[in-house]
Amino acid sequence: MTYKMLDGNGAAVEAMKLARVKVVSAYPITPQSSIAEKLSELVAKGELDAEYIRVESEHTAMSAAAAAQLTGVRAATATSSVGLALMSEVVGLAAGCRVPIVMPVVNRALVAPWSLWCDHSDAMSVRDSGWLQFYCQNVQDVLDLMIMAYKIAEHEKVLLPAMVCLDGFFLSHSMQKVEVYDQKLVDQFIGEYIPKNTYLNTEDPMFICDLTPPEDFTELKYQQKVAMDNAVDVIAEVQDEFYRIFGRKSSIIEEYMTEDADAVLVALGSMSGTAKHVANEMRKRGLRVGVLKIVVYRPFPFKQIREALKAKKVVGVFDRSAGLGAQGGPVWTEVCAALRGLDIDIRGYVGGLGGRDVPETTIEKIFNELLDIYKGKRILHTNWIDVKDNAMEIREVLKVV
Amino acid sequence: MKKLKFFGTGGQGVVTAAKIFSTAVSLYEDMHAITVPAYGHERRGAPVITDVVMDSEPILMNSFVYVPDIVVVMDETIIDKHVDVSAGKHDGTVLVLNSEEPFMLERYKKIFNANEIFYVDATHIALEVIGKGIPNGSMLGALAATGVVEIDSIEKAIRESFGEKAGDMNAAAARKAYENVKKL
Numbered sequence: 046m047t048y049k050m051l052d053g054n055g056a057a058v059e060a061m062k063l064a065r066v067k068v069v070s071a072y073p074i075t076p077q078s079s080i081a082e083k084l085s086e087l088v089a090k091g092e093l094d095a096e097y098i099r100v101e102s103e104h105t106a107m108s109a110a111a112a113a114q115l116t117g118v119r120a121a122t123a124t125s126s127v128g129l130a131l132m133s134e135v136v137g138l139a140a141g142c143r144v145p146i147v148m149p150v151v152n153r154a155l156v157a158p159w160s161l162w163c164d165h166s167d168a169m170s171v172r173d174s175g176w177l178q179f180y181c182q183n184v185q186d187v188l189d190l191m192i193m194a195y196k197i198a199e200h201e202k203v204l205l206p207a208m209v210c211l212d213g214f215f216l217s218h219s220m221q222k223v224e225v226y227d228q229k230l231v232d233q234f235i236g237e238y239i240p241k242n243t244y245l246n247t248e249d250p251m252f253i254c255d256l257t258p259p260e261d262f263t264e265l266k267y268q269q270k271v272a273m274d275n276a277v278d279v280i281a282e283v284q285d286e287f288y289r290i291f292g293r294k295s296s297i298i299e300e301y302m303t304e305d306a307d308a309v310l311v312a313l314g315s316m317s318g319t320a321k322h323v324a325n326e327m328r329k330r331g332l333r334v335g336v337l338k339i340v341v342y343r344p345f346p347f348k349q350i351r352e353a354l355k356a357k358k359v360v361g362v363f364d365r366s367a368g369l370g371a372q373g374g375p376v377w378t379e380v381c382a383a384l385r386g387l388d389i390d391i392r393g394y395v396g397g398l399g400g401r402d403v404p405e406t407t408i409e410k411i412f413n414e415l416l417d418i419y420k421g422k423r424i425l426h427t428n429w430i431d432v433k434d435n436a437m438e439i440r441e442v443l444k445v446v
Numbered sequence: 447m448k449k450l451k452f453f454g455t456g457g458q459g460v461v462t463a464a465k466i467f468s469t470a471v472s473l474y475e476d477m478h479a480i481t482v483p484a485y486g487h488e489r490r491g492a493p494v495i496t497d498v499v500m501d502s503e504p505i506l507m508n509s510f511v512y513v514p515d516i517v518v519v520m521d522e523t524i525i526d527k528h529v530d531v532s533a534g535k536h537d538g539t540v541l542v543l544n545s546e547e548p549f550m551l552e553r554y555k556k557i558f559n560a561n562e563i564f565y566v567d568a569t570h571i572a573l574e575v576i577g578k579g580i581p582n583g584s585m586l587g588a589l590a591a592t593g594v595v596e597i598d599s600i601e602k603a604i605r606e607s608f609g610e611k612a613g614d615m616n617a618a619a620a621r622k623a624y625e626n627v628k629k630l
Binding site for chain 1: 464465468469472473478479480481482483484485504505506507508509510512
C-alpha cells in the first residue's frame with residue numbers, strides 16, 4: 046500500500062488526475078483555491094495532459110466544463126460557497142443536459158454574514174438541482190468518493206453529475222494520511238470516458254438544451270428522476286466493486302454502533318467522525334449511543350435510513366445549515382419524511398455554522414439530551430445546539446425580543 | 447491519542463511545522479495524525495494556531511484541540527497578543543517554547559507552573575544554520591526532544607517537505623535544536 050500526506054483539496058486533485066481529466070476550467074475561491082492552483086500547476090508542468098481554461102467566474106467555469114465534457118472528455122471544475130451560488134444556473138444545466146461532471150464542493154457558508162468558513166448551506170442550496178451529492182468524513186473519503194463518483198455519474202443508467210462535498214478547512218486544509226491508488230487500477234475501474242447520451246460533434250450536430258415545450262418538459266424531468274432512482278443500486282454496485290479492487294469499504298449510509306443504541310445521531314461530513322469518536326468514548330461509560338452517517342445525500346437514502354432506524358425510539362439529526370423558514374434543517378426534514386408513520390421521536394439540531402467548530406462537547410451534549418429524552422427525563426431539546434446565550438445582543442441594530 | 451497545539455505568528459511556518467510533524471508520525475512511525483489548521487485573516491505577524499491529533503489508530507475526530515497534551519510556542523511574544531496558550535492545559539501538558547530569554551522563561555513558568563517545559567532559542571538556531579529566522583524546522587527538533595516523535599522521523603519529513611537543499615539545512619537546524627534543548 047502507498048500512503049501520502051494529503052489535505053482534502055490535494056486528495057480531490059489526486060482523484061481528478063487519476064481520472065485523466067482533459068479540460069479544467071476552475072475559478073479560485075477560498076477554501077477551494079488550492080484545487081484550482083494545483084490543477085493549473087499540474088497542467089503547466091505537463092503532469093496532467095489537459096487544457097486549462099482560465100475563466101472570469103464560476104458561471105463560466107461550469108459552462109465551459111459542461112460544454113467541454115459534451116465533446117467527449119472528462120472535464121474538471123471545483124467550487125465553494127458563493128462560487129456555487131453564482132454557478133447555480135449552469136449547475137442545473139449540467140444536470141438537465143445529462144453531463145456527468147464530477148465536482149468537488151468545498152463546503153463554506155453562503156452569505157450573509159460574510160464568512161470563509163465551513164457549513165453546508167452552499168451544497169444544500171442546490172440539493173434538488175439534479176446532481177448526486179456525496180459527503181466526506183475524512184480526506185481518504187475525498188479520494189475514494191471522487192473516484193467512485195466518476196463511475197457512478199457516468200453509468201448509463203445514471204448519467205447525472207456528482208458533487209463530492211468536503212468541509213471547508215476541516216477537510217480541505219486538514220492534512221491526513223491517505224492511501225493512494227495505482228493509476229492502472231483506477232484506469233481499469235473507471236475506464237475511458239465515452240459520452241453515452243448527449244454529445245457535441247460537428248460531423249453529427251445535435252440540439253442540446255433547446256427550448257422544450259410543456260409537451261416534453263415533464264418527461265425530460267421524469268427521466269432525471271428515474272436516473273436518480275437508478276443511482277441507488279448503481280452506487281451500491283460501484284461501492285462493492287471499489288471494495289474488491291481497492292480494499293476499502295464504503296456504503297450509502299454507515300451504521301456505527303446503532304444496533305443496540307438507545308439514542309442515534311444522524312450526521313454527515315467531517316462532524317460524523319467526531320460523532321463516532323464521542324460514541325466510542327460514551328460507550329466506555331456504558332452509554333448506548335450510535336451514529337448514522339449519511340454518505341450519499343442525493344439520491345436521499347430514505348429506504349436505508351428507515352430500515353436502519355425503524356426500531357429506534359429517539360433519533361437526533363445534526364444539520365450544518367440553518368434551514369431558514371423551514372420547520373427544521375434540510376437533513377432533519379428528510380429524515381422525518383423517511384421515518385413518517387413510525388413512533389420515533391426525531392429531534393433536529395442545527396450547529397457548526399460559518400466555521401463554528403463541532404467539538405466533542407457539542408456532540409456529547411446532544412447525545413446526553415437524546416438519552417434523557419429516551420429515559421423520559423427531558424421534553425425539550427436545544428434546537429440550535431451551539432448558539433450563544435447572548436445571540437440577540439450580538440451586533441444588535443434593532444432591539445428585538 | 448495525543449493532542450497538540452502549535453502557536454506562532456504569520457511568517458514563522460506554523461502550519462508547515464504542524465504538517466511536517468503529521469508527516470513524520472504518519473509516514474515514518476506507523477501512526478496516524480491529522481492537522482486541523484485554524485485559518486483566519488492571514489497576514490505576517492498575526493497569531494497563527496494549528497492543531498494536530500495523533501493516535502495509533504486512524505483518527506475519527508475532526509475538530510480543534512481544547513485539551514492539549516503538548517503546547518508548542520514558536521513565538522514567545524504570542525502571550526502579549528491576546529492569545530491564551532495555556533487554555534485547556536492539564537497536569538501532564540508539556541510546553542515546548544522557543545525562547546531562552548530569562549524574563550520570558552519566568553513568565554511562561556508562571557503560566558505553566560505545574561508542567562514540564564522544554565525550551566530552546568530556535569530562532570537563533572535557524573539564523574545560524576539556515577540563515578533565516580524561520581524557526582519551524584528547529585522547533586520540530588525541540589518537539590522531538592519531548593519523546594513524542596523520533597528526531598530521525600522529523601529529519602526525514604523535513605527533507606520530504608522542503609526538498610534536498612532547504613531540507614538538509616532545516617533538518618540540521620532540527621537536529622541542533624534537539625541536541626540543545628533544555629528542560630525547566
